[in-house]
Structure formats: C-alpha cells, structure tokens
Amino acid sequence: xxxxxxxxxxxxxxxxxxxxxxxxxxxxxxxxxxxxxxxxxxxxxxxxxxxxxxxxxxxxxxxxxxxxxxxxxxxxxxxxxxxxxxxxxxxxxxxxxxxxxxxxxxxxxxxxx
Amino acid sequence: xxxxxxxxxxxxxxxxxxxxxxxxxxxxxxxxxxxxxxxxxxxxxxxxxxxxxxxxxxxxxxxxxxxxxxxxxxxxxxxxxxxxxxxxxxxxxxxxxxxxxxxxxxxxxxxxxxx
Numbered sequence: 001x002x003x004x005x006x007x008x009x010x011x012x013x014x015x016x017x018x019x020x021x022x023x024x025x026x027x028x029x030x031x032x033x034x035x036x037x038x039x040x041x042x043x044x045x046x047x048x049x050x051x052x053x054x055x056x057x058x059x060x061x062x063x064x065x066x067x068x069x070x071x072x073x074x075x076x077x078x079x080x081x082x083x084x085x086x087x088x089x090x091x092x093x094x095x096x097x098x099x100x101x102x103x104x105x106x107x108x109x110x111x112x113x
Numbered sequence: 114x115x116x117x118x119x120x121x122x123x124x125x126x127x128x129x130x131x132x133x134x135x136x137x138x139x140x141x142x143x144x145x146x147x148x149x150x151x152x153x154x155x156x157x158x159x160x161x162x163x164x165x166x167x168x169x170x171x172x173x174x175x176x177x178x179x180x181x182x183x184x185x186x187x188x189x190x191x192x193x194x195x196x197x198x199x200x201x202x203x204x205x206x207x208x209x210x211x212x213x214x215x216x217x218x219x220x221x222x223x224x225x226x227x228x
Binding site: 004009031033035040041042043044045048050056058090092094096099101102104105106107 | 117119122145147149154155156157158159162164203205207213214215216218219220221
C-alpha cells in the first residue's frame with residue numbers, strides 16, 4: 001500500500017521565519033504535489049514535481065518554493081512566512097505508469113503567528 | 114482549463130436517509146473524475162473514480178456516482194448514510210491527455226449526519 005508521510009501534523013511558526021514542510025513517499029512515484037487547503041476554497045495546487053530537480057508552478061506559487069533532490073522526497077519551503085499562509089498543507093504522489101489517482105498524506109496544519 | 118463546482122457547501126441529513134452530493138465540472142478536453150473523502154484531521158482518501166466504461170461507478174463505503182456527459186455532472190450518492198459518513202467530500206477532475214495527473218478540486222461539501 002502506498003504511504004505518503006508528512007513530517008509534521010501540526011506546526012507553529014512566527015512571521016518572517018523560513019519554514020520547511022517535508023513529504024516522503026515510499027512507492028517510487030514520479031510525480032509529487034503540494035496543495036493548500038482552506039475552508040470554502042477546496043484544495044489548490046501550489047507546486048508539483050515530475051522528476052528529481054524538476055518542478056512546475058501550480059495555481060498559487062507566490063510565497064512558496066520547492067525542492068526535490070531525491071525521488072522520494074518533496075519539500076515545500078515558505079521563504080518568509082506570513083500570517084496569510086496559515087493553512088492545511090497536503091502532499092500527494094502519483095505514478096504516471098498506472099491509472100491510479102493521487103495518494104495523499106495526512107496533512108500538516110501550519111499556524112503562522 | 115478545467116473547473117469544478119460543488120453546489121452545496123454543507124449537507125445536513127439524518128442517519129439512514131439517502132444523500133446526494135452534487136458536482137458539476139467544466140472542461141474543453143476529456144477528463145477523469147474522482148470523489149475523495151476527508152475525515153477530521155486526516156488526509157484525503159479516494160472514494161471512487163471514473164476513467165471509462167460504465168457511467169455508474171461504485172466506490173467504497175456504499176457510495177456510488179454517475180457520470181453524465183451531457184450535463185457535465187458527477188453526483189455522489191448513498192442510499193442510507195451512517196453517522197460515520199460525517200466528513201468533507203471533494204470532487205476532482207484531471208485531464209485524460211498528458212501524464213501530470215494534476216487534479217482540479219471543487220470547494221468541498223461537508224456532510225453532517227445527524228442521529
């Protein structure tokens with residue numbers, strides 16, 4: 001069974017801090033995704049990666065960057081955290097060689113004070 | 114570009130009653146369709162998917178959905194709900210062409226099952 005693990009369930013940081021959210025998948029999936037979930041807005045794609053060191057912007061990339069140095073790990077970086085980045089962040093992965101949909105982690109609830 | 118609209122933000126229903134959660138989509142290309150469920154403090158879990166074939170799709174936990182191409186809808190139904198079905202439900206689409214697997218989500222519908 002596919003497992004997508006996000007390193008923290010809850011995280012509290014201060015405005016201006018650099019924040020790292022980590023995601024690891026164990027099924028050798030090619031594609032990985034970072035979403036942000038807010039009430040009434042559903043999930044919105046921040047960035048996705050289709051290979052090591054390869055990335056594409058999603059719908060709301062402003063204020064975020066990503067890193068994929070190894071196939072199994074996809075990191076989301078808040079360069080200088082702001083209060084409007086308080087949200088639930090969800091990571092997902094996908095194999096492009098199957099017709100299976102994305103598998104999601106349990107999410108990180110991030111609060112920026 | 115695609116978009117997904119879930120027509121109800123909240124659906125209250127009594128236990129053992131039937132329920133329908135509505136989803137409409139807009140796309141200029143062919144799409145795959147999905148319903149995900151999110152229980153409190155958890156990630157998203159796939160309920161069911163439509164890739165091709167029969168337009169009536171059965172999923173886990175007794176849910177089913179019907180793809181209606183002419184109405185561009187993919188409504189989720191369950192004939193008799195349980196308290197444990199209380200959760201948030203998301204409809205999503207992805208393009209058939211390409212291999213990114215990117216999903217476009219609706220705004221979500223909170224199903225509140227009352228005893």
